[in-house]
Amino acid sequence: MTQQGVRWTADQVLALAPDAPSRKAGSKLGVAGPWSExxxxxxxxxxxxxxxxxxxxYQTVVDIADPAGPAYKCSCPSRKFPCKHALxxxxxxxxxxGTVPENGEPPAWAGEWLAARRTRAETRRSPATEPAAPADPGAARRRAEKRAERITAGATELEQRLSDLLRSGTATxxxxxYGLWEETAARMVDAQAPGLAARVRELGAIPASGPGWPVRLLEECALLHLLDQGWLHRDRxxxxxxxxxxxxxxxxxxxEGPPVRDRWLVLAQYDTADSRLTTRRIWLYGTESRRPALLLAYGAAGRAPALALPVGLALDAEVTAYPGAGQLRVDLGEQFTAPVPTTHRPPGVxxxxxxxxxxxxxxxxxxxxSWPVTLADVVPTRAEGARAWQLADVDGGSALPLTPSAVSSPGLWRMVAVSGGAPLxxxxxxGHEGFTPLAAWPQDSGETVPLC
Incomplete structure (x- = not known):
């Protein structure tokens, strides 16, 4: 933030908005008129x-220097964080x-909130006076074994249902x-296999997804069968x-494993939501380790997750990876500085x-x-003879089609405007549907342009 005397850009601020209405409302308040003191x-x-x-x-205060991400306090009744006043x-x-002068002293109402936050932070960092009682490893093992038995029973039942579907034909x-799949998903929830339940619910929407749905249904059934078999033969x-x-x-x-300290670039941040949960995905890139990393944060349905890192900033921090083949998810550990603006960008291919x-x-x-990738020297163009869009290598060697969701999003037109026909x-x-652009950098600027 102010460590280098550089302020955030408007894009970095708006990237914190929990939803589009908040972004629009916050933009209207981003002028000097409504503000005083x-x-x-x-x-x-x-x-x-x-x-x-x-x-x-309304009394509004923002703690930007908190290593865990910006924190907000506003006397308005909004339940969104950040609210439109904070934005x-x-x-x-x-x-x-000059509307917001620097190096001032916060008023009492802001100072009290900041002091309370500092006190709570110190308390969290202090060692507990009473050590927690050790967990019973035997009881934990028995619970894990019982859950594994339930999942195995659920996976076996799902295999039978998939076989029945293929035997009777996809027309059934x-x-x-949708009721058939919702009932099956409920059975997977009972089996304590939420991953299977989520994939089964997706099957229910495919028959109403338009032309070609039988092929898509078979593809998803095959992946579900593969996951079932992977669980049933996981010991091999x-x-x-x-x-x-x-x-x-x-x-x-x-x-698991040792934490990796690096200077992590915040490349993109976006939310997806269903009736139960809001999931925030934050993509990072380590400038020294030269590896991408994914942070996941969760909030209740209709509520934005607490963790927010503005796109285009960099933070000196440690992350620890989750287990799994090719898994990019990490847990954010100690942060040694507050996020600061940067002009660095990852190398492209x-x-x-x-x-x-x-x-x-x-x-x-x-x-x-899908897999995170940075493309170098590409131009957004329409695919020849079609309404679809693609990102083409500047030398015309090859191209990647954009996903349907990317074509229908406002980010496409922002990318086209930023490019102006020049490479980005x-x-x-x-992924298998194409490429979804999340951030862009013009040739003559190091500033990150969010596209989501």
Whole structure:
């Protein structure tokens, strides 16, 4: 933040928004008009009063220097974090037009909140006065064995249901409707196999997904059968592949191995949601280890996860990897500095190399849907004779089609506008449906442009 005297960009601020309505509302408040008594300190705090509909202005304060990510406090009734007032305050601060002066002292209401946060942080870092009672390894082993038996019974039952489907023909899936798969998914939940339950629910939506659905249904059934067989014969698998199967079945795992300290670039952040959970994916890239890493954070349905790292920043931190063949998920450990702006970008590859990397990833994890790749010197163009879009190598050697979700998102037009026909460096996810761009860098600028 202020350690290098560089403020965030508007894109980095808006990347924190929990949803599109918050982003729009925050943008409207990102001007000087509604704000008074705004200020910032050299320790990474921004505060201000925002005029609302009531007689009293909203008190808003943001702790940007917290290594765990920005923290927010606002007297408004919103349950979103950050709220539109916090986003607006950060946008005004990012504008560096003098509305938010530097090196000030926070008012009492902001200082009290900051002091309380510092106290809680110190308490968390202090060793516990009473050591926790050791867990009973025997009881834990018996619980794990009992759950494994339930999952095995569920996987065996699912194999029979898949066999019945193929024996009677895929047309029966369309006639049976979604209820068949919802009931099967409930059986997998009872078997304590949430990974199987999630994949079964996806099967229920395929018959209504348009032309070609029988092929897609068979493909997904084959992957589900492969996962079932992997679980039923997990004792014959290599350790890493067995760990991947356990993860895909939905069994909890803990990060393993020594932590890796690096300067991690925040490449992309986006949320996906269902009726039960909001999942946030944050892609990182280690400048020294030259490896991508994935942070996952979760929130209740309709609530944004607490962890947020603005795109385009870099942080000096340790991460610890989760087990599994080709797994990129990591756990964020100690952070040694607050995230700061950077112009560094990961090295890119050609489009054919990107497809090859996804193919290599499938060898270690046959269920992986995409793989993080940075493309160098590509231009967004329309595919010849079609309405589809693609990213083509600047020399015309090869191209990657964009996924349907990418073509229908506003990020496509932002990428096209940033390119203006010139080559870009683009980070995204390469999978069986094509490439989903998540961030871009123009040739003449090191500033990260979020696309999601």
């Amino acid at each position: 705004a200020g910032s300190s050299g320790e990474g705090t921004v505060w201000g009063l925002c005029k609302g509909s009531g007689s009293k202005p 607006g305050l950060l946008l005004v601060w990012a504008g560096a037009d 899936a369309e006639q049976a409707g 698998l290599p350790d890493e592949l067995a760990a991947t199967v356990r993860s895909r079945m939905g069994l909890p795992a803990q990060p 050609r489009t054919d190399e990107a497809a090859a990397r996804y193919g290599e990833a499938l060898r270690g994890d046959p269920w992986v849907e 460096t683009v980070f995204g996810e390469c």
